[in-house]
Amino acid sequence: MDKEMSYGKDYKFIPATSLSSGVGLDVLSDLYFHTIQIVNIVLIGKPNSDHFVLVDAGMPLSADEIISTIEKRFGANKKPQAILLTHGHFDHVGAIIELLETWGDIPVYAHELEIPFLTGKMNYPDPDPTVEGGMVSKMSAYFPNEAINLGNKVEVLPADGSVPFLPEFHWIHTPGHTPGHVSFFRERDRALIAGDAFITVKQEYLAKVIMQEQEISGPPRYLTPDWNAAWESVKKLEALKPIVAVTGHGLPMKGDLLSESLARLASEFDKIAIPEHGKYVDGNLH
Ligand SMILES: [Zn+2]
Numbered sequence: 001m002d003k004e005m006s007y008g009k010d011y012k013f014i015p016a017t018s019l020s021s022g023v024g025l026d027v028l029s030d031l032y033f034h035t036i037q038i039v040n041i042v043l044i045g046k047p048n049s050d051h052f053v054l055v056d057a058g059m060p061l062s063a064d065e066i067i068s069t070i071e072k073r074f075g076a077n078k079k080p081q082a083i084l085l086t087h088g089h090f091d092h093v094g095a096i097i098e099l100l101e102t103w104g105d106i107p108v109y110a111h112e113l114e115i116p117f118l119t120g121k122m123n124y125p126d127p128d129p130t131v132e133g134g135m136v137s138k139m140s141a142y143f144p145n146e147a148i149n150l151g152n153k154v155e156v157l158p159a160d161g162s163v164p165f166l167p168e169f170h171w172i173h174t175p176g177h178t179p180g181h182v183s184f185f186r187e188r189d190r191a192l193i194a195g196d197a198f199i200t201v202k203q204e205y206l207a208k209v210i211m212q213e214q215e216i217s218g219p220p221r222y223l224t225p226d227w228n229a230a231w232e233s234v235k236k237l238e239a240l241k242p243i244v245a246v247t248g249h250g251l252p253m254k255g256d257l258l259s260e261s262l263a264r265l266a267s268e269f270d271k272i273a274i275p276e277h278g279k280y281v282d283g284n285l286h
Pocket residue numbers: 087089177196220223
């Protein structure tokens with residue numbers, strides 16, 4: 001199994017961090033998020049139980065931190081029942097090979113259209129460091145974009161929208177940031193795990209990332225090639241009227257702040273999210 005799995009050739013540690021790095025928080029009694037440098041992982045399941053899943057797999061070289069976060073919350077030597085991937089960008093699969101080597105036989109699920117990027121068949125487009133924004137946009141030239149290869153470890157999410165091991169959740173296809181990007185939603189308490197479909201920090205600006213200044217934002221600009229699809233995805237998520245959202249970057253957002261911010265993002269996505277220039281918008285829109 002190990003031989004089949006490999007990171008892309010441009011895989012590397014990225015020296016970027018934030019004040020929330022290493023910090024975790026109960027968003028709901030069974031929903032926990034933890035920030036690895038500049039990206040969030042989510043744990044769904046009651047503390048100390050055997051029934052929980054991990055959503056996304058952190059930054060490169062963060063496996064030890066993810067494992068200790070899990071053991072602190074669920075108990076020594078515990079492992080999740082599955083890893084669910086919102087998408088396959090390097091900062092969401094950064095530690096997945098070490099995690100799978102540690103945990104052995106747990107399944108990984110992703111959307112069908114994301115599988116080529118997770119099985120070494122297709123690389124993501126190059127990041128666009130020319131897109132407007134700050135230092136993180138400029139740094140993005142160094143971000144890995146080559147496909148990881150998880151071989152036969154990655155499976156397609158069930159076509160009926162159900163989520164393995166999470167009977168109350170369903171997945172929603174939210175493409176734009178990547179072709180097979182998904183979000184996860186639970187009707188009962190309107191809890192949303194949005195991935196990078198929208199985020200709550202202006203990820204392009206290093207100072208805002210470091211401070212984790214809360215501000216609704218579209219997907220990270222330097223890595224989003226399809227802005228029309230990304231807008232449709234935000235509208236789809238807004239229509240669910242989530243009450244709490246954990247996003248791939250930034251602090252969780254709740255209540256009126258979430259509903260008002262998300263409504264504004266859905267109606268003014270062209271102003272708030274879509275960059276005015278950049279290689280994925282120039283000559284591409286209209
Ligand atoms: Zn991403």
